[in-house]
Amino acid sequence: MKDIKSLTLEQLKEEMTAIGEKPFRAGQIYKWLHVKLVNSFDEMTDLSASLREKLAKEYEITDLKQLEVQISKEDGTRKYLFALGDGNTVESVLMRYHHGNSVCISSQVGCRMGCKFCASTIGGCIRSLTSSEMLDQIYKISADIGERVSNVVVMGMGEPMDNYDNVVRFITMISDENGLNISQRNLTVSTCGLVPEIRKLADLQLSITLAISLHAGTDEKRKSLMPIANKYSIAELTDACAYYFKKTGRRLTFEYSLIAGVNDTEKDADDIARIARKVSAHVNLIPVNPVTETGFKPTAGRDTNAFKNALEKRGVTATVRREMGRDIDGACGQLRKRRMENLT
Numbered sequence: 001m002k003d004i005k006s007l008t009l010e011q012l013k014e015e016m017t018a019i020g021e022k023p024f025r026a027g028q029i030y031k032w033l034h035v036k037l038v039n040s041f042d043e044m045t046d047l048s049a050s051l052r053e054k055l056a057k058e059y060e061i062t063d064l065k066q067l068e069v070q071i072s073k074e075d076g077t078r079k080y081l082f083a084l085g086d087g088n089t090v091e092s093v094l095m096r097y098h099h100g101n102s103v104c105i106s107s108q109v110g111c112r113m114g115c116k117f118c119a120s121t122i123g124g125c126i127r128s129l130t131s132s133e134m135l136d137q138i139y140k141i142s143a144d145i146g147e148r149v150s151n152v153v154v155m156g157m158g159e160p161m162d163n164y165d166n167v168v169r170f171i172t173m174i175s176d177e178n179g180l181n182i183s184q185r186n187l188t189v190s191t192c193g194l195v196p197e198i199r200k201l202a203d204l205q206l207s208i209t210l211a212i213s214l215h216a217g218t219d220e221k222r223k224s225l226m227p228i229a230n231k232y233s234i235a236e237l238t239d240a241c242a243y244y245f246k247k248t249g250r251r252l253t254f255e256y257s258l259i260a261g262v263n264d265t266e267k268d269a270d271d272i273a274r275i276a277r278k279v280s281a282h283v284n285l286i287p288v289n290p291v292t293e294t295g296f297k298p299t300a301g302r303d304t305n306a307f308k309n310a311l312e313k314r315g316v317t318a319t320v321r322r323e324m325g326r327d328i329d330g331a332c333g334q335l336r337k338r339r340m341e342n343l344t
C-alpha cells in the first residue's frame with residue numbers, strides 16, 4: 001500500500017491523473033489529509049463513493065500513536081513519545097513561547113552520526129522517517145493542545161541530511177498553503193554538517209534557517225566529539241555554509257553545546273568567532289544536557305555568559321538558549337532511551 005500522506009500536492013495531482021481522475025481531486029484529498037486531519041477515506045465526503053473505494057485499495061493513511069507525554073511544571077514544555085506504524089518510537093517536543101508554539105521533531109529512529117554527547121545515537125540508526133511521519137508529529141501535537149503550531153525545528157532524534165529526500169519533501173508539504181502553511185522562515189533544520197547535502201539544499205534556495213552543529217573550533221577537537229568531522233573538515237564545512245548563505249541569503253546558525261572543561265575556554269571562543277565571522281553566522285549557545293553514558297558536564301551559567309561575551313567582543317552575535325523543560329527528560333533521545341531500558 002502506498003503512503004498517501006507522504007505525497008506532495010504535485011505528486012498527488014500526478015497520481016490522480018494517472019488513475020483517470022481530475023487533478024483538482026488532489027487538492028480536496030490534500031485538505032482532508034493535512035488540514036482536516038482525517039484518518040480514513042470514508043470521511044472524505046466530497047469524493048464519490050467509488051473514488052473513496054479506489055483510494056482505500058491503493059493507499060494507506062498512516063498515523064502515530066501517542067504513548068507518553070511529560071508536561072513540564074516550570075514552563076509548559078511537553079515531551080511526547082510516539083509509536084510509528086511499525087512499533088518503533090520517536091520523540092517530539094512542544095515549546096511554548098510568547099511568539100507561538102514551537103515543535104521540535106525527529107527525522108530518524110535513532111541516529112548513526114555517533115556524536116559523543118548525544119543520547120539519540122547510542123543505539124545507532126534503525127531507520128529514516130517518511131515525510132508523513134514527520135508531518136504527523138506536528139499534527140498530533142497541534143490536535144493535542146488544540147492550538148496552531150507556528151514554528152518547527154528539525155532538531156530531535158536523527159540527522160535530517162541523512163534523510164535528505166524525505167526531509168525536503170516534508171519542508172515542501174508543511175509550508176504548502178494548501179496544508180498547515182507554516183512559513184519556511186519559521187522552519188529550522190539542524191545538521192551535524194553533511195557537506196554535499198548542505199550544498200544540495202542550498203541549490204533549492206528555500207527560505208528555511210539552516211543550523212550547523214559545530215561544537216568545536218578546531219578539526220582536532222571536533223573529531224574528538226563528532227565522528228562526522230573525520231569526513232569533512234571545518235574548512236570544507238565553512239565553504240558549504242558560505243555557499244548556502246550566498247544561494248539563499250539566509251543567515252546560518254551555529255549550534256554550540258558548552259561542555260565544562262572541553263570546549264568552553266577563551267581560545268575556543270576565539271576559534272569559533274573566526275569561523276562564524278567568515279560566514280556571518282549567529283551562534284546559539286546551550287550548556288550540554290548531561291546524559292549518563294557520556295560523562296560530560298555542562299558549563300556553569302557564569303562561564304556560559306563569559307563565553308557569550310567573548311564571542312560578542314569579537315563581533316559575533318550569540319544567544320544563550322533558554323533551557324526548556326529541565327524538569328522532564330531533557331536531552332534528545334532520553335525519553336525513548338528510558339522507555340527502551342524499561343522494556344528490556
Ligand code: SAH
Pocket residue numbers: 113115117118119154155156157158159160190191192193211212213255256257286287288289290291331332
Ligand atoms: N543531527 C542534527 C539534529 C539533531 S540534534 C544535528 O546534529 O544538528 C539537535 C542539536 O542538539 C544538535 O546541535 C546536537 O549537537 C545537540 N545535542 C545533542 N545532544 C545534546 C546534549 N546532550 N546536550 C546539548 N545539545 C545536544
